[in-house]
Amino acid sequence: MNKYTDDSYALHTDLYQINMAESYWADNIHDKKSVFELYFRKLPFGNGYAVFAGLERVINFLTNFQFSESDLEYLSDLGYQKDYVDYLKTIRFTGTVRAMKEGEVVFGNEPLLRIEAPLAEAQLIETALLNIVNYQTLIATKASRIIQVTGDAPVMEFGTRRAHEFDAALWGTRAAYIGGFIGTSNVRAGKRFGLPVAGTHAHAFVQAYRDDYTAFRKYAERHKDCVFLVDTYDTLRSGVPAAIKVAKELGDKINFIGVRLDSGDLAYLSKEARRLLDEAGYTDAKIYASSDLDEYTIMSLKAQGAKIDVWGVGTKAITAFEQPALGAVYKMVSIEDENGEMADTIKISSSPEKVTTPGLKNIYRIINNETKKSEGDYITLAHEQPWKKDELYMFHPVHTYLAKTVSNFTAKDLHVNIFNQGELVYDCPSVQEIQSYLKQQLELLWDEYKRSLNPADYPVDLSRVCWENKMKNIDKTKKHIQKYER
Numbered sequence: 287m288n289k290y291t292d293d294s295y296a297l298h299t300d301l302y303q304i305n306m307a308e309s310y311w312a313d314n315i316h317d318k319k320s321v322f323e324l325y326f327r328k329l330p331f332g333n334g335y336a337v338f339a340g341l342e343r344v345i346n347f348l349t350n351f352q353f354s355e356s357d358l359e360y361l362s363d364l365g366y367q368k369d370y371v372d373y374l375k376t377i378r379f380t381g382t383v384r385a386m387k388e389g390e391v392v393f394g395n396e397p398l399l400r401i402e403a404p405l406a407e408a409q410l411i412e413t414a415l416l417n418i419v420n421y422q423t424l425i426a427t428k429a430s431r432i433i434q435v436t437g438d439a440p441v442m443e444f445g446t447r448r449a450h451e452f453d454a455a456l457w458g459t460r461a462a463y464i465g466g467f468i469g470t471s472n473v474r475a476g477k478r479f480g481l482p483v484a485g486t487h488a489h490a491f492v493q494a495y496r497d498d499y500t501a502f503r504k505y506a507e508r509h510k511d512c513v514f515l516v517d518t519y520d521t522l523r524s525g526v527p528a529a530i531k532v533a534k535e536l537g538d539k540i541n542f543i544g545v546r547l548d549s550g551d552l553a554y555l556s557k558e559a560r561r562l563l564d565e566a567g568y569t570d571a572k573i574y575a576s577s578d579l580d581e582y583t584i585m586s587l588k589a590q591g592a593k594i595d596v597w598g599v600g601t602k603a604i605t606a607f608e609q610p611a612l613g614a615v616y617k618m619v620s621i622e623d624e625n626g627e628m629a630d631t632i633k634i635s636s637s638p639e640k641v642t643t644p645g646l647k648n649i650y651r652i653i654n655n656e657t658k659k660s661e662g663d664y665i666t667l668a669h670e671q672p673w674k675k676d677e678l679y680m681f682h683p684v685h686t687y688l689a690k691t692v693s694n695f696t697a698k699d700l701h702v703n704i705f706n707q708g709e710l711v712y713d714c715p716s717v718q719e720i721q722s723y724l725k726q727q728l729e730l731l732w733d734e735y736k737r738s739l740n741p742a743d744y745p746v747d748l749s750r751v752c753w754e755n756k757m758k759n760i761d762k763t764k765k766h767i768q769k770y771e772r
């Protein structure tokens with residue numbers, strides 16, 4: 287039996303964060319002001335955009351950030367000295383955070399969260415923030431990708447049984463809803479987040495009653511809304527005819543919503559099921575389909591003329607099938623120097639995409655006032671005021687010859703204030719509001735960025751000031767390092 291109570295998330299971190307914080311504390315630099323940014327470099331699934339999710343849980347985590355007595359006891363047992371453990375006991379999150387709203391359409395190299403906090407605090411929260419944002423953003427993006435293919439047809443989330451354990455099912459379901467799914471079969475997620483819950487029934491129900499007709503009849507005697515699963519024995523000879531028979535017998539006593547197909551050739555079976563339902567007069571009855579569906583299968587089924595009205599998607603959305611992780615990172619961009627001034631920091635790498643962009647920054651979406659479409663995103667140093675400019679010169683930060691001048695634009699600040707020196711200053715919207723926010727933001731994007739196959743590259747540019755500052759820091763840091771090279 288484990289003697290420690292699992293009663294906080296403060297240790298939901300990598301050991302090296304605790305060790306680094308210990309050195310900062312021992313060296314008395316733990317309270318130095320620092321700035322970190324959380325961002326990913328590459329869009330997942332080859333998609334043209336991603337959907338930011340995870341902020342609500344990040345807020346919960348930071349609000350409650352505190353080592354519990356059992357955390358401290360465990361750290362003591364691991365061998366950490368009493369004076370350091372006593373310091374950890376006092377730690378709370380006292381930083382300032384700006385972040386994208388959940389449901390924001392985001393791209394590579396964009397600061398999704400900007401954390402200004404005492405160095406030790408900023409370090410101790412890194413792992414949990416990445417853990418939350420990486421997963422939820424990945425699932426919201428996968429869901430949105432599926433929604434781009436299904437169009438107006440509703441998609442239900444069915445993935446809990448295949449999710450990577452409880453937390454992934456719960457928060458993944460929420461993320462899928464943000465991405466555009468209309469509801470979930472997970473009842474706990476419904477209760478917790480106010481998501482619509484719905485469902486049909488399983489093959490076991492038909493097996494329990496031995497035949498389709500008896501099973502559907504028993505189901506209908508107790509449940510008004512009926513979607514009958516018709517593929518347990520023989521979809522077209524037994525399942526669909528039994529559904530029609532029960533619908534006729536019970537008439538207005540039930541709301542015969544339709545049937546669900548879960549195996550076989552979904553294109554053929556859906557067309558035949560449609561024909562049988564229409565011939566029986568049930569032209570409004572819906573055909574649900576599930577069975578390892580994802581955006582590719584759905585696209586193919588639509589191309590085959592499948593008559594499917596509602597899609598049930600489980601495994602491949604909740605597990606982010608194809609790409610198991612989003613590679614978001616958390617990088618220091620600025621730290622207080624010996625004189626109490628903020629100084630830029632940079633990480634240089636032989637791969638250009640891994641070189642960080644130094645300084646406290648903001649990010650804007652540049653919206654063309656005539657087309658109402660976005661021209662691209664524009665990252666500036668915090669003191670810049672792009673909204674005051676009449677013209678903006680936007681250029682690719684690596685291939686700088688790719689450039690354009692934009693006029694008559696609105697610069698929308700993509701960050702909102704979340705914490706101000708430890709105080710929460712943001713009201714989390716409901717999941718329904720987040721879902722509709724995403725829909726509105728997608729309207730700003732040309733279709734070329736939204737297609738699932740080979741989408742166009744969306745511009746994420748640095749202002750000239752920000753770009754020049756980055757180049758200056760690369761030179762300066764190289765010179766500094768040369769002094770230590772042998």
Ligand SMILES: Nc1ncnc2c1ncn2[C@@H]1O[C@H](COP(=O)(O)OP(=O)(O)OP(=O)(O)O)[C@@H](O)[C@H]1O
Pocket residue numbers: 548549550551552553554576577578579583586587590
């Ligand atoms: N007409 C179709 N075109 C393309 N893909 C299809 C079509 N019909 C079904 N599929 C997909 O093909 C796969 C078929 O799955 P699989 O062979 O495992 O069996 P199944 O018919 O679903 O039966 P079971 O789940 O009982 O094993 C699923 O991913 C399904 O979504």
Ligand SMILES: O=P(O)(O)OC[C@H]1O[C@H](OP(=O)(O)OP(=O)(O)O)[C@H](O)[C@@H]1O
Pocket residue numbers: 444445447448488548576577578579598599600601602
């Ligand atoms: O296919 P997914 O996208 O994951 O959707 C959820 C699946 O869960 C249920 O199947 P079940 O667990 O009974 O097993 P099955 O795959 O054999 O139908 C349901 O009938 C779907 O097939």
Ligand SMILES: O=C(O)c1cccnc1
Pocket residue numbers: 444445471484485486487546576598600
């Ligand atoms: O309600 C359903 O049809 C359902 C729920 C979970 C998994 N598969 C299907």
